[in-house]
Amino acid sequence: MAYFSIRPSLISYLVLVFLLFAATSSASKVVDVNVICNQAQDPSLCSSILNSKPGGTKGADLISLAQYTIDVARVKANDTINLINMLIANSDSDSKGKNHYKACLTNFNKDEGALKDIDYVQELLKNEDYFGISAAARAINIDIDDCITGYDTKDTPYDDKSKLPQHADIVEKVVDIILIISTYLIQN
Numbered sequence: 001m002a003y004f005s006i007r008p009s010l011i012s013y014l015v016l017v018f019l020l021f022a023a024t025s026s027a028s029k030v031v032d033v034n035v036i037c038n039q040a041q042d043p044s045l046c047s048s049i050l051n052s053k054p055g056g057t058k059g060a061d062l063i064s065l066a067q068y069t070i071d072v073a074r075v076k077a078n079d080t081i082n083l084i085n086m087l088i089a090n091s092d093s094d095s096k097g098k099n100h101y102k103a104c105l106t107n108f109n110k111d112e113g114a115l116k117d118i119d120y121v122q123e124l125l126k127n128e129d130y131f132g133i134s135a136a137a138r139a140i141n142i143d144i145d146d147c148i149t150g151y152d153t154k155d156t157p158y159d160d161k162s163k164l165p166q167h168a169d170i171v172e173k174v175v176d177i178i179l180i181i182s183t184y185l186i187q188n
């Protein structure tokens, strides 16, 4: 008789343990860095960024990888803004270039560009809104593409010989890593 009276509570205990595990596993889910980076536009850049995470990536959960990548994206976007400001300051004799760089500043700045959306992605991560992160990451890369392709001046694209296209491309590739991580967070 004792066996039958214990059984329901044992089952509910196991269910409770399972639910607790399910609730915590999405945040602490671990995906190997190589698995993430194999899907990246630039796998070797992806590996070198994620492997530079302080404390290493062995056993690092998705949230901490996402957080680190957001921090890297913020620094790279800020560096790009600093470069654009320098290019604007140095293009007084090149009005077409100046217009192009000003448009790029809008694509990147903290008011309406990539840097603003990177801060938004940070908030979404805190709120565990992983679909939102995926959508925001795509929007950021559309903004950055507009700068690289000179969408603003598409009738006569500006032939940008500065380092800006490479810098912008790196920010895109970092945001691409955030996008990949978000797909794993959504799956959990």
Ligand SMILES: *[C@@H]1O[C@H](CO)[C@@H](O)[C@H](O)[C@H]1NC(C)=O
Binding pocket: 074, 075, 078, 079, 082
């Ligand atoms: C952005 O760059 C400026 C100029 O170098 C620096 O003062 C500022 O601290 C940087 N901000 C971030 C968030 O990295």
